[in-house]
Amino acid sequence: MLAGKAVVVTGAGRGLGAEYAVQSAEHGASVVVNDVDVDCAEAVAERIRGFGGRVAVSGHDVGDPEQATALVAMCAGEFGRIDGLVNNAGLNYEAVSWQDAPEPVAELIRVNVLGTIYTGTAAAQVMADSGGGRIVNISSGASFGQRKLATYAASKGAVASLTYSWALDMEEIGVQVNAVCPVAYTRMVEASSRRATIIPPDRGPDLVAPLVVFLLSDAAKGITGQMIRCNGEQLHVVGQPYLKEPILRRERWSAETVRRAFDEIFGAHLEPYGLEKRLPPRLRERVEALQTA
Structure with a gap:
């Protein structure tokens, strides 16, 4: 499905990102496995090399605009092109909202929101010159509102809005932009006893990755501006915000x-x-x- 394409997957050292990278390579893509934990990224790259896939390892920090640009340039330098980007890198933590602290808030927004913006913008600039591409942002159902995850939810809501706006802006340059809301049992989920009771261990990241592979492929031509949720068993399009009826009208409201x-x-x-x-x-x-x- 991805033969001849070059794809960057951020935050690919473990969990969902690792599966996005491995399955993209299994479908023929040359993959840049990016993670600030280079040892984890290298372990994922070894899995890909094990079945003969083409892979490069990156330790760039996507929350730094210069490093995000360098990551995209690395893909183009290694493989001669960049056809797809999966903006997966992200942080999460639990906190009661009125006790949240500025430092973790700032770091989470730096990685989850700014990292997505920096890397996506850099990739789109290259894709615009080469005839187009695919960007898959990783959002979350948490953006609907979830207890003890307000900052994370806000960051994923920002990613959803960014997806809709990028899809509008980038259609004219041939770049399709979609978001995925994955539900899977990962290390992050395991660390949360509350969420670990909701997502069973047999709902692994490998069950979600096929959706990302599809959205990176030419088979997804004409699909853009969508948020799609997959928990391995269920697959559905997420409705976008709308103005609810009735709409009342007055010349002036008091x-x-x-x-x-x-x-x-x-x-x-x-x-x-x-x-x-x-x-x-x-x-x-x-x-x-x-x-x-």
């Missing part, structure tokens, strides 16, 4: 008329929030009142 709109109409149309689909208190009160009526 605080009082806004209050009336929520009391009389919008109170019944409030959206459940977060991955657990929690009802807002006002809507819960309405539901409870109807149930006891």
